[in-house]
Amino acid sequence: MDVDLIFRIAAIGIIVAVLNQLLIRSGREEQALMTTLAGLIVVLMMIVQEIDALFQTIKSVFQL
Secondary structure (H helix, E strand, O other): OOHHHHHHHHHHHHHHHHHHHHHHHHOOOOHHHHHHHHHHHHHHHHHHHHHHHHHHHHHHHHOO
């Protein structure tokens, strides 16, 4: 597993958590929710790209 990917996902999580708390404390719950959803989507896109790369490697190894 790519350690850099883990660090990038963790960094996104930290940033989203901090922004979420700042927005909630300033009375912007809707923006906090949108920030959380955006962070989740970014992380999911990163993971989907990694899964795609894995399947491409598997296809190549088994000549599919």
